[in-house]
Amino acid sequence: MNNTVIDAHDISRIFNPDTIPVIAVNHVHLHLERGEFTALVGPSGSGKTTLLNLIGGLDRPDSGSILINDVDITKLSPNQLIDFRLRNIGFVFQSFNLIPVLTARENVELIMQLQHEKKEEVDNRVRMLFEQIGLTDKMNERPSKLSGGQQQRVAVARALASKPKFVLADEPTANLDSKSAANLLDIMALLNKEENITFIFSTHDARVIERARRVITLVDGQVHSDTAAVHVQAAP
Template identity: 85%
Template sequence: MKTVIDAHNVSKTFNPDTIPILAVNNVHLHLERGEFTALVGPSGSGKTTLLNLLGGLDKPDKGSILINGKDITQLSPNALIDFRLHHIGFVFQSFNLIPVLTARENVELIMQLQHKKKEEIDERVLNLFREIGMEDKMDTRPAQLSGGQQQRVAVARALASKPQFVLADEPTANLDSKSATNLLDIMAKLNQEENITFIFSTHDARVIERARRVITLVDGQIHSDTARVPTDLPHEGEKPRN
């Protein structure tokens, strides 16, 4: 298995000069290609902060984060933006599609930022919309799409750049049950068929049930890290990873 993320001794404190909040405390994390991992824990446990650190959206105060062997904590802000563009996909809780662009344009934007050729963009975008089952909604603006449809477009956008892994922050939090199941089906399929690595922060039991690895955070520290067989696959029981 190829290592995708290798985080060592990562800590992050907010408001260090006033009322310090230790959001992530000395976290060690190792993720390999093709993992389908849920990051769980109560509110304020540091899930989103850890995802932001792993995605290069925030810098840790301490520790190193190696993505494919490259320490992203050492990159300049501009280099980090470029690194995110080419290596990391993001899915946000509130979809965060660009409201003035159509679904297709939202997905195309990432590939245009990568300076891909038009033919390549057209082919990839069409394939992604087929994967998410929304070929007929490609030219629709986000406001005309349901929450579930918007989140599916967000997944397509996250995958457009062919990233090393996708970070999804509470992707099903704003979705109804049917939309959430549908979205998880799509992501599980992409994970299994294309070996794309997914890491979710979530409270959602439906997501946790589908994950093959569950990392529990409490007070910014990894409380447990469990490998498991998802409920949609033959159940073989759970075993602790460390």
């Protein structure tokens, strides 16, 4: 069984190529397997977010290829890419990005509705996800009524709603206090361990780095170090 989730080969991304070129990602190779819990670290401007955007299909590399489950996403049309993201990739953003006019439940349901899931399936999965994040009592609250930590947990539930191949989290704990950050990491680690969900997060947060099983350090858009010595075994 092929456990490779992401296979990025020699990818580069250059901003402002015609004026003042900024090489955000420079000939990066990245190989991630199912069930990894990987931190992408590095100083500001090192290219963490750009790399996440590239492997998440939110941006396109200027060169190189990105295979996700053997599909080269650099070859997909914009609409194909959106559909691919919907069915394969979960996102958790630094500033939560929940839709303020929808309840926590509706924020999670929205993704499944985009996938045209049946109502019964939606209801069951939403209930299960809220149980996993420990917010069943807050399902019908709007984001403004939730704390930052609670909002980010809802964002994790939303990321998982589509049953993605992996979840990309861009500095997920940056706007959280210690307790909320620890709680979020516990949930993510539990989901990773119990459901073998692949997490890749960019972070500056030492608490996150400590919990990661693999740490990739970027400097000036290049992989400076990678602790990928440990082979991550897929869950049975």
